[in-house]
Amino acid sequence: MLPDELFPFQESSAGDADEAAAGEGHGVLGRRNRRVEGLRKSTGQEVYADDLSFPGMLHCRILRSTEAHARIVSIDTSKARALEGVHDVLTGKDMPIPYGIIPWTRDEHALALEKVRFIGDAVASVAAADEDTAIRALDLIEVEYEPLLSYLDPEEALAEGAEFIHEPRKEGKHGNVTKHVHLSFGPVDEKMADADAVAEGEYYFHGTTHTPIEPHCAVGKVEQNGVLTVYSSTQVPHYLQRELARVLELDVAKIRVVQPAVGGAFGGKSEPFDLEFCVAMHARRTGRPVKCLYTREEVFYSHRGRHPMLMRYRLGASKEGKLLALDARTILDGGAYASFGLVTTYYSGQLLTAPYGMESYRFDSTRAYTNKAPAGPKRGHGAVQPRFAFEITVDKLAEKLGIDPIEIRRRNFLGTGKTVNEFTVKSNGFLRCLESVEQASGWKEKFRQLPSGRGIGVAGSSYISGTNYPIYPNPMPQAAVQVQIERSGRVTVLHGASEIGQGSDSTMGYIAAEELGVPLEYVRVFSADTDLTPVDLGAYSSRETLMVGNACLSACRKLGDLVRGTLAAEWQVPARRVRLRGGWALDREDPERRVPIAKAFQLAEAEHGTLGSVGHYDTPKDVHGDYRGGTIGASPAYSSTAHVAEVEVDPETGFVEVKTIWVAHDCGHALNPTLVEGQMEGSAYMGFAEAIFEHQVFKDAAHGKKGLHDAPSLLDYRIPTSLDCPEFVALIVEEHDPEGPYGAKEAGEGPLHPSLPAIANAIYDAVGVRMDRLPFTPDRVWRALREKEAAEAEEEQVA
Amino acid sequence: MKEVVRLRVNGDDVEVGVPTHWTLLETLRYELGLTGSKQGCDKGDCGACTVLLDGRAHLSCIMPVYEAVGHEITTVEGLADGPRPHALQDAFDLCGAAQCGFCTPGILASAAGLLRENLEPTRREIQEALSGNLCRCTGYTKIFDAVELAARAVREGRPPADLRDEALGTAAAAGSRGAGAEAAEGADAP
Numbered sequence: 010m011l012p013d014e015l016f017p018f019q020e021s022s023a024g025d026a027d028e029a030a031a032g033e034g035h036g037v038l039g040r041r042n043r044r045v046e047g048l049r050k051s052t053g054q055e056v057y058a059d060d061l062s063f064p065g066m067l068h069c070r071i072l073r074s075t076e077a078h079a080r081i082v083s084i085d086t087s088k089a090r091a092l093e094g095v096h097d098v099l100t101g102k103d104m105p106i107p108y109g110i111i112p113w114t115r116d117e118h119a120l121a122l123e124k125v126r127f128i129g130d131a132v133a134s135v136a137a138a139d140e141d142t143a144i145r146a147l148d149l150i151e152v153e154y155e156p157l158l159s160y161l162d163p164e165e166a167l168a169e170g171a172e173f174i175h176e177p178r179k180e181g182k183h184g185n186v187t188k189h190v191h192l193s194f195g196p197v198d199e200k201m202a203d204a205d206a207v208a209e210g211e212y213y214f215h216g217t218t219h220t221p222i223e224p225h226c227a228v229g230k231v232e233q234n235g236v237l238t239v240y241s242s243t244q245v246p247h248y249l250q251r252e253l254a255r256v257l258e259l260d261v262a263k264i265r266v267v268q269p270a271v272g273g274a275f276g277g278k279s280e281p282f283d284l285e286f287c288v289a290m291h292a293r294r295t296g297r298p299v300k301c302l303y304t305r306e307e308v309f310y311s312h313r314g315r316h317p318m319l320m321r322y323r324l325g326a327s328k329e330g331k332l333l334a335l336d337a338r339t340i341l342d343g344g345a346y347a348s349f350g351l352v353t354t355y356y357s358g359q360l361l362t363a364p365y366g367m368e369s370y371r372f373d374s375t376r377a378y379t380n381k382a383p384a385g386p387k388r389g390h391g392a393v394q395p396r397f398a399f400e401i402t403v404d405k406l407a408e409k410l411g412i413d414p415i416e417i418r419r420r421n422f423l424g425t426g427k428t429v430n431e432f433t434v435k436s437n438g439f440l441r442c443l444e445s446v447e448q449a450s451g452w453k454e455k456f457r458q459l460p461s462g463r464g465i466g467v468a469g470s471s472y473i474s475g476t477n478y479p480i481y482p483n484p485m486p487q488a489a490v491q492v493q494i495e496r497s498g499r500v501t502v503l504h505g506a507s508e509i510g511q512g513s514d515s516t517m518g519y520i521a522a523e524e525l526g527v528p529l530e531y532v533r534v535f536s537a538d539t540d541l542t543p544v545d546l547g548a549y550s551s552r553e554t555l556m557v558g559n560a561c562l563s564a565c566r567k568l569g570d571l572v573r574g575t576l577a578a579e580w581q582v583p584a585r586r587v588r589l590r591g592g593w594a595l596d597r598e599d600p601e602r603r604v605p606i607a608k609a610f611q612l613a614e615a616e617h618g619t620l621g622s623v624g625h626y627d628t629p630k631d632v633h634g635d636y637r638g639g640t641i642g643a644s645p646a647y648s649s650t651a652h653v654a655e656v657e658v659d660p661e662t663g664f665v666e667v668k669t670i671w672v673a674h675d676c677g678h679a680l681n682p683t684l685v686e687g688q689m690e691g692s693a694y695m696g697f698a699e700a701i702f703e704h705q706v707f708k709d710a711a712h713g714k715k716g717l718h719d720a721p722s723l724l725d726y727r728i729p730t731s732l733d734c735p736e737f738v739a740l741i742v743e744e745h746d747p748e749g750p751y752g753a754k755e756a757g758e759g760p761l762h763p764s765l766p767a768i769a770n771a772i773y774d775a776v777g778v779r780m781d782r783l784p785f786t787p788d789r790v791w792r793a794l795r796e797k798e799a800a801e802a803e804e805e806q807v808a
Numbered sequence: 809m810k811e812v813v814r815l816r817v818n819g820d821d822v823e824v825g826v827p828t829h830w831t832l833l834e835t836l837r838y839e840l841g842l843t844g845s846k847q848g849c850d851k852g853d854c855g856a857c858t859v860l861l862d863g864r865a866h867l868s869c870i871m872p873v874y875e876a877v878g879h880e881i882t883t884v885e886g887l888a889d890g891p892r893p894h895a896l897q898d899a900f901d902l903c904g905a906a907q908c909g910f911c912t913p914g915i916l917a918s919a920a921g922l923l924r925e926n927l928e929p930t931r932r933e934i935q936e937a938l939s940g941n942l943c944r945c946t947g948y949t950k951i952f953d954a955v956e957l958a959a960r961a962v963r964e965g966r967p968p969a970d971l972r973d974e975a976l977g978t979a980a981a982a983g984s985r986g987a988g989a990e991a992a993e994g995a996d997a998p
Contacts, residue, residue: 041978047901050909051916052893053844053884060843141827222848222856222944223910272846272910273944305849510908510945682978683904687950691907694947723853723942731938731948739949 011611015496019607024528029591030600036590037523038751041683045518045534046270046508055270058226058242059302066228067096069288069301070143072133072150073310074125077161077380077716078174079154081123081132088149089135094142096295098150099134104290108252110245110280112481114187114347116175119256119286125154126174126345127380128707128716129310131283136291136299159716160185161709163319163342163377174345174378187347187376188354190638194429195369200334204325208405211321212398213782216342216705217698218314219387220728223272224303225311229288231296236540238265241285244274244507245547246537248480252281253289268537274509275695276386277313279549280348309721313385314705316353316376317342318394324402330410330417332403335370337361339395341384343376348385350376352641356391359430359642361399363471364439364649365421367429380716381707386549388695389761392472400468400766401781404773413456414467414770415447418651423471431634434647436754438675438744439469442651445673445740450653457774462658464775468766469651472759473644474677474749475552477628486625488556489543492521492564493621494572496614498592498607500525502534505545506557511757512684513553517561519680520750524565525572526589526606543623551755554680555646556626558750563624571620575613576604629748645748648755650674652693652763654735656771663791667697667735667768675742677754686739689760693737694729696764702727704784813873817842818886832876833857833868836883844884844913848942855941858914859883865921867940884913887920896920896958899968903976905954907945915941919955927963929955 029036049055086098101122109115120131133150137143160166166174166185173184201207227241237259243249246266254261271278284301291299303311321338339357343350358372387393407417425434446467447453455465479487491503502521508514514534522529536542545557569589576594577584586597594609596602604612614620633643653671658664672693679685703726706719720726745752769780778793810825817840824839836842836859848856850869857869860882868876887894896919899905906912915938922929922937929937934955935948943951957975961968972978 041904041973043901044904044906046909047904047906048893048897050906050912051884051897051900052888053842053913055909056843057846057910059847060837062838220944221908221910222854222942223846223908224848271908272848273908275944302847305851305853512907683950687904687907687946690947690949691945695944722851723849724851728942728944730940730942731935731951734948737947737949 011615015611019498019605024592026593026603029593030595030603032590035523037519037529038680040681042519042529042681044512044515045532046514057223057270057272058228058240061228061240061269063230063298066298066300067136067138067291067295068140068143069134069136069291069299070140070147071131071283071287071301072147074121074128074130074132076125076154076156077128078157078159079125080157081121081125082153082155084133085151086133089146092142092146092149094138095135095146096138096297097136097291099287099290104256104286106256106258108256108281109347110248110349110480111347111351114351116347119283127382129382130345134287134291136295159380161379161381161707161716163340163379166377166379167375174380185378187343187378188351189375190354190358191373192358192638193371197334197336197369197371200369201323201325201336204333205328206406206409207323207325208402208409209323210398210402210405210781211319212401214315214318214394214397215783216315216317216384217387217703218309218312218705219275219277220308220723220726221273221275221277224305224308225278225282225284226300226302227285227288228298228300229292230298231292236263236265237289237293238267239285239289240267240269242271242278243268244271244278244509245280245549246507246539247505247544247546249281249285250539253285256286257289257293265540268507271507271509274548275388276390276549279386279547280313282311305723306721309718309726310382312344312382312705313348315387315393316384318357320395320398322398322402324406326406326410328410330407330412330420332365332367332421333369335362335367337370337372339372339374341374341376342379344379344381344383346383348383349390353386353391355638355641357395359638360392361395363428363647364423364437364469366423369429382718388692389472389758390550393762393765396470396762397765397769397783400763401769401779404770415443415452418467418469419443431639432643433632435748436646436677436744436746437649438742439471439649439651441742441744442649442673442675443469445742446651446653446671449738449740450655450671452653459774462660462775464658464771464773465653465655466767466770466774467651467653468763468770469649470759470762471647471649472755472762473550473642474555474646474648474755475644476550477633477643477645478640479546486627488545488560489623489625490517490557490560490564491543491621491623492568494525494568494610495620496607496611498527498531498610500527500532502532502561503542504536504557504561505542506553507537507548509548511548511688512681513548513557515684516554516558516680520558520561521565524562524569526591526594528592551758554753554755555749558753559626560624562750563626564622567622567624568620571617572609572613575616576609579612646677646746646754648675648677648759650759650763652767654764654767654771656768656775658772658775658790660776660794663787663789663794665701665772665785665790667701669736669738670697670764670767671738671740672760673740673742674756674760675744675754676756677746677749678743678752679741680751680753682741685741685756688756689739690737692758692761693764694734696761697735697768698729700765700768700783701785702729702733813877815876815881817881818883826873830873831869832871832873835873836868842883842885846910846913848910855918856911856914858917858941860917860921863921863924865918884916887916894920895961895968896923896955899954899958899961902968902972903950903954903957905946905950911941911943915943915951923959923962927959929959931956
């Protein structure tokens with residue numbers, strides 16, 4: 010028997026029992042709940058990496074290469090070491106083991122070993138009593154370089170006889186090819202020959218970077234028990250822990266990675282960076298905590314942003330508009346290191362045809378090393394550039410065939426089942442997305458009917474909810490969550506996912522509150538600390554809601570079953586009659602029979618002992634082909650998206666004003682519509698920004714120091730302000746997927762993709778020029794308009 | 809070379825020894841432990857460091873600490889009225905206006921500066937007031953919603969939670985309960 014009152018005040022803090030009893034379906038999910046950390050963020054209490062401080066902490070700064078490609082002849086650190094206040098100086102030979110996020114392409118060193126490969130490559134690191142001293146010490150380090158031929162253009166780097174930026178991984182191979190993929194599905198040439206219309210183009214994606222507002226920051230600290238703790242603004246704590254162990258030659262169990270709140274990432278913090286190795290090594294050598302905070306300039310050079318891609322596409326269709334065949338040739342400009350490039354190269358083709366049913370296609374993609382800051386994964390990894398090219402080509406076909414651009418997309422709906430490259434799609438809300446933007450935008454009254462200078466365009470996309478396989482192959486779970494409940498009614502969720510602003514902590518909190526019937530304020534969520542939380546692979550490829558969410562659901566259901574079983578025995582009813590909801594355990598058929606949830610937990614704890622459980626998630630293994638590369642791009646579930654953009658183009662200046670973007674996105678089940686809309690609006694914003702504003706430019710020899718970043722500041726690398734943005738209209742579509750928790754799929758990346766081609770197609774509707782190269786800055790649009798005028802004048806003359 | 813500087817921060821008089829070239833932001837963050845204000849660029853480009861000086865928004869990352877002497881400095885930590893968050897802080901949470909949260913303290917300072925002078929701002933006026941604050945997560949829509957909601961809550965003397973669903977046309981208010989809901993209840997003007 011439990012005493013009636015175990016704790017004072019307890020019963021009064023449960024929710025309204027009648028409300029709990031009356032409610033149908035979900036009590037927590039699908040509602041616009043607060044975030045679990047929302048007020049911590051809006052009151053300034055949230056702790057980010059640079060907010061950490063420890064007694065005796067040293068400050069680290071990194072010396073960076075001034076050469077785009079050079080052999081390091083010598084490094085003299087003696088003057089820096091002699092400076093008062095300097096505690097430690099590191100160079101490449103102190104950490105000679107290479108690292109890299111992809112196990113097959115470990116081509117980076119914490120500090121350059123023999124060569125530097127881009128301006129900004131890390132060369133030496135100083136730990137000093139304060140930042141000013143560290144900066145002074147960097148000036149005292151003397152590096153002698155022997156410059157080598159450098160390449161900014163991937164096609165030049167790939168040419169025969171080019172100087173190799175990296176030694177070839179296999180003898181006889183070209184050292185500047187990081188990856189080449191050629192895959193073909195279905196009878197491409199036959200189908201292309203059958204086509205009634207063929208559209209083609211050479212498209213260029215210009216390269217953009219993430220620019221999270223928080224610069225990268227890491228703190229290294231050696232604990233009294235010898236454990237090395239690294240606090241870092243990373244979105245992949247587990248992968249960071251592995252690479253730290255490799256480079257520092259430490260037992261992985263003696264490394265703890267803690268991810269504090271992260272101030273934006275977007276893929277820009279999804280692999281290890283030089284600063285994490287440097288603070289760790291300095292901390293080990295000095296015995297002092299060491300912090301390194303990137304300057305904004307360093308954030309631009311660390312980059313890993315979206316690859317520039319040159320894409321040559323030919324797309325054939327029947328006269329009814331059925332897409333028959335695609336031939337795609339792509340060159341990726343990878344910059345100086347491999348990063349995720351192996352995956353990017355596959356993604357440039359593997360995700361190309363979704364969301365359409367294609368009868369055949371082939372792609373040939375080559376990623377080149379160049380002497381620029383390394384490109385990598387940015388929100389919508391590897392699929393945004395091909396989507397841009399593909400959706401414009403579809404528009405060109407629609408025009409040739411006289412079919413409405415929304416209609417041609419509708420006619421090619423993929424549906425569910427297998428794609429031509431053998432991915433299994435289990436839910437698909439793309440038609441509903443198209444319908445939704447068609448109606449909301451007033452498409453039928455606007456397309457080809459708006460006054461000159463005003464236009465409207467559509468584009469579609471589809472994206473993965475996590476990759477089917479981890480970055481390092483292993484048969485262990487992809488995601489795991491531990492949940493504890495106890496006699497106070499409190500629920501604690503420990504999960505490894507990385508909260509980077511997208512709301513993964515809240516999502517796990519909502520699932521726990523839903524399943525265990527507690528009010529949200531009873532749930533505590535702790536995440537991304539490798540000492541405290543189960544292994545998770547991190548915040549990339551939009552995997553967290555589906556994978557970590559499923560793991561959380563599994564852990565919670567085990568506990569829910571115990572609690573329900575206890576009450577069922579107590580009430581002598583079948584367990585299915587016991588419902589946990591809104592702070593109460595209730596009998597479904599006799600709602601007057603109920604106890605506050607804390608009491609229910611107490612009864613269960615008395616029966617079963619201390620209550621905790623773990624849940625994990627594994628991906629289905631039968632959702633892809635067994636050809637080489639067939640797993641890359643495979644996902645348990647695919648989201649889909651459609652955008653309509655409306656623009657106004659000034660024909661005199663070439664200035665494009667995007668008025669409105671309607672975004673419809675099928676996220677499966679919106680576990681919190683506010684969070685889903687936030688991802689949709691933020692994604693559409695980022696795509697819009699890449700289309701109109703942003704451009705990661707490196708100077709060529711004619712414009713300054715070759716390879717130097719043209720604008721490494723937030724003033725010159727223009728990201729849109731509150732005055733620059735169009736209106737974003739988020740339209741949630743819910744097509745539940747059997748693989749997702751409660752049917753949920755991703756929402757963090759998919760809604761970005763169609764922004765760029767929808768705007769390009771709208772510009773065509775407005776002024777009749779095809780913008781096949783990004784970005785759509787006034788000079789480029791103006792030039793395209795003048796070229797069109799000249800061509801038309803010539804035609805008239807001929808006529 | 810350090811010197812003692814006397815500042816008035818969030819209603820407190822403080823004395824602090826800092827290197828003479830330090831900015832107000834460095835002093836707040838690294839000497840006073842007020843880490844709510846953020847450094848995003850160090851050049852006055854991003855606005856994450858925005859604080860109020862005598863009620864008006866200023867960039868603390870390009871302000872030498874000496875220039876702040878004699879002024880009333882308010883940071884994100886000083887916006888709340890005792891244990892209750894400022895209506896703006898509560899509205900940001902309710903509207904999903906903070907995702908990663910890194911730009912939030914600066915945006916709150918700019919928005920608080922705006923509401924101090926104009927309790928009925930148009931969306932255009934909000935856009936102008938926040939044009940010096942870069943947000944990379946939200947596309948700004950939910951930030952505008954939150955500022956409008958907070959302004960209305962202050963005008964009507966009601967908690968933002970009671971007004972949100974009507975203001976935004978969103979689902980039942982029952983869903984607005986959550987972590988911190990109790991602390992936030994009754995939030996109103998400073």
